[in-house]
Amino acid sequence: MTGWRALFYKEVLRFWKVGFQTVGAPVLTSVLYLLIFGHVLEDHVKVYDGVSYTAFLIPGLVMMSVLQNAFANSSSSMVQSKIMGNLVFLLLTPLSHWSWFFAYTFSAVVRGVVVGMGVLLATALFVWQSSALNFSLLPQEPLWALVFAFTGAAMLGALGLIAGLWAEKFDQMAAFQNFIIMPMTFLSGVFYSIHSLPDFWQKVSHLNPFFYMIDGFRYGFFGQSDVSPWLSLGVVGLSLFIISAVAVYLLRIGFKIRG
Amino acid sequence: MPAISFQSVSKTFQTARGPFQALDGVSFDIEQGEFFGLLGPNGAGKTTLISILAGLAKATSGTVSVLGTNVNTQAAQARKKLGVVPQELVFDPFFNVREALRFQSGYFGVTHNDAWIDELLESLGLSDKANHNMRQLSGGMKRRMLVAQALVHKPPVIVLDEPTAGVDVELRQTLWQFIAKLNKLGHTVLLTTHYLEEAEALCQRIAMLKNGKVVALDRTDELLKAASSNVLRFKLDAALPPALVAKARVTGRIVQLPAHDALEIERHLAALREAGLNAEDVEIRKADLEDVFLDVMHANTPKETV
Numbered sequence: 086m087t088g089w090r091a092l093f094y095k096e097v098l099r100f101w102k103v104g105f106q107t108v109g110a111p112v113l114t115s116v117l118y119l120l121i122f123g124h125v126l127e128d129h130v131k132v133y134d135g136v137s138y139t140a141f142l143i144p145g146l147v148m149m150s151v152l153q154n155a156f157a158n159s160s161s162s163m164v165q166s167k168i169m170g171n172l173v174f175l176l177l178t179p180l181s182h183w184s185w186f187f188a189y190t191f192s193a194v195v196r197g198v199v200v201g202m203g204v205l206l207a208t209a210l211f212v213w214q215s216s217a218l219n220f221s222l223l224p225q226e227p228l229w230a231l232v233f234a235f236t237g238a239a240m241l242g243a244l245g246l247i248a249g250l251w252a253e254k255f256d257q258m259a260a261f262q263n264f265i266i267m268p269m270t271f272l273s274g275v276f277y278s279i280h281s282l283p284d285f286w287q288k289v290s291h292l293n294p295f296f297y298m299i300d301g302f303r304y305g306f307f308g309q310s311d312v313s314p315w316l317s318l319g320v321v322g323l324s325l326f327i328i329s330a331v332a333v334y335l336l337r338i339g340f341k342i343r344g
Numbered sequence: 345m346p347a348i349s350f351q352s353v354s355k356t357f358q359t360a361r362g363p364f365q366a367l368d369g370v371s372f373d374i375e376q377g378e379f380f381g382l383l384g385p386n387g388a389g390k391t392t393l394i395s396i397l398a399g400l401a402k403a404t405s406g407t408v409s410v411l412g413t414n415v416n417t418q419a420a421q422a423r424k425k426l427g428v429v430p431q432e433l434v435f436d437p438f439f440n441v442r443e444a445l446r447f448q449s450g451y452f453g454v455t456h457n458d459a460w461i462d463e464l465l466e467s468l469g470l471s472d473k474a475n476h477n478m479r480q481l482s483g484g485m486k487r488r489m490l491v492a493q494a495l496v497h498k499p500p501v502i503v504l505d506e507p508t509a510g511v512d513v514e515l516r517q518t519l520w521q522f523i524a525k526l527n528k529l530g531h532t533v534l535l536t537t538h539y540l541e542e543a544e545a546l547c548q549r550i551a552m553l554k555n556g557k558v559v560a561l562d563r564t565d566e567l568l569k570a571a572s573s574n575v576l577r578f579k580l581d582a583a584l585p586p587a588l589v590a591k592a593r594v595t596g597r598i599v600q601l602p603a604h605d606a607l608e609i610e611r612h613l614a615a616l617r618e619a620g621l622n623a624e625d626v627e628i629r630k631a632d633l634e635d636v637f638l639d640v641m642h643a644n645t646p647k648e649t650v
Contacts, residue, residue, distance in 0.1 A: 088450070088451070088453050090450070091446075091447055091449075091450025091451050092447075092450075092451060094447075094450075095439075095447045095450075098438070098439075098443070099438045099439075102438055102439075103438075166436075169434060169435075169436075169437070170432050170434035171434045171435060171436045173400065173430050173432070173434060174434075174436070174444075174448060174451075174493060175451065176398075176399065176400055177398055177399070177400070177423060177426070177428050177430075177494075178423060178448075178451035178452055179419070179420035179421070179423045179424050179451075179452060179453075180420075180451055181420065343399070343400060343401060343402065344357075344395065344400065344401030344402070
């Protein structure tokens with residue numbers, strides 16, 4: 086266990102020790118979304134041919150959980166360490182800004198993917214009996230699903246790191262989460278296909294990188310999506326690159342962590 | 345090559361009320377193997393200086409090096425040579441004592457370090473707490489844990505920023521025995537403390553900081569020699585005569601007055617007699633570091649603030 090791997094392992098163990106709250110709770114939330122929205126909207130919303138609304142909803146909820154939890158992991162860890170003061174133990178070490186970046190981002194990916202798998206398994210249990218819902222646990226294009234899960238989680242992990250470095254208080258972090266992350270995930274097509282939206286809102290949705298993550302991930306499950314998965318991959322890849330570059334830069338200059 | 349070298353270190357903070365100069369051209373070297381004390385009142389700049397040394401803050405100007413390694417341009421190399429005990433009583437509530445030490449060791453790239461971790465826990469009296477969560481530790485134990493975390497990568501240079509604040513007498517002894525042992529083994533120690541008795545007993549050389557400047561720097565015994573050599577100490581139930589107030593150090597009923605010779609002692613006592621006061625428990629003792637400290641700080645008070 087050397088250098089960044091020690092920090093990576095510490096970050097994974099940190100959320101795993103409170104797994105009831107960091108993994109169990111988001112899985113329960115997603116199951117509630119599925120039960121309520123699925124029940125209310127199943128017969129009223131048409132999405133893709135041959136795909137029931139509930140089946141459509143599952144990959145969206147999985148990806149939403151992946152993204153939100155990846156963000157939550159790096160951001161809450163950083164802001165807690167800053168406020169409690171124990172970040173000093175890291176600041177005193179020879180760990181480079183790259184080590185910090187990879188450790189925080191990869192551990193966020195691990196949390197996102199673990200929660201996402203939990204949501205997938207839990208929601209699949211609820212639709213198991215009903216063959217009419219036509220949902221298979223195994224994606225049709227698993228590689229696409231994995232690519233979007235990992236790049237999306239990495240992007241939100243890096244974004245969480247930026248938010249954690251920026252925020253000085255818990256309420257600033259809550260504002261970042263409630264006014265940026267939540268609207269962008271809810272307006273990304275988790276609960277609907279953007280083809281059902283008026284023209285103007287379809288255009289607006291295309292400006293939201295979260296839309297491409299959800300849409301690309303859903304392509305992995307159904308082989309159908311609102312836009313080409315290659316376009317989605319391009320947008321998500323570019324967003325990941327830009328956000329990572331900002332996070333690495335902030336770590337290098339010690340933004341708000343070194344005086 | 346000095347263990348620590350400060351060269352013209354200045355630091356200016358931008359505050360809401362304009363710039364504040366915390367350090368103003370601080371220069372001195374600490375030799376390898378020394379036990380060095382850095383003293384000064386609150387706000388003198390001790391912690392700022394240590395923060396710059398540890399890479400927690402950047403100097404506005406000047407250079408700092410650890411065993412010849414620049415802390416700014418070769419930060420990673422410099423930090424490997426330093427073990428820093430921070431002043432704030434901080435801990436990570438997610439982990440137990442052993443986990444925290446293993447991680448800290450890992451950050452420095454030191455693997456398979458359990459033998460040394462066990463030795464640290466033993467020396468600091470924490471062996472039976474190894475599997476306790478950090479939250480379950482008392483204040484004194486958390487303080488000793490900070491020491492263990494600073495030493496986990498066996499740094500040649502050890503920096504302790506107020507390590508005994510809030511630690512009871514017995515544990516303070518344990519801690520100092522351990523640090524003194526490390527110093528005998530060749531580790532350089534830089535210490536800041538408010539307990540001047542500790543600094544007097546442990547430190548071979550002492551620097552005193554005031555308003556960001558070094559106002560005294562010498563061997564501890566030289567500093568003691570230069571000070572008023574004696575102190576007249578007594579208890580008094582009434583107010584001191586005005587003539588003595590300016591020179592006296594008053595702690596409740598206890599009054600201490602510096603005195604160079606027998607004549608001065610007689611003059612002090614005469615002043616009391618003339619005021620019709622009766623001093624109890626009168627004794628004469630040698631000046632200690634606290635007297636030197638107060639002398640130096642008083643001598644360097646800018647006139648306009650007196």
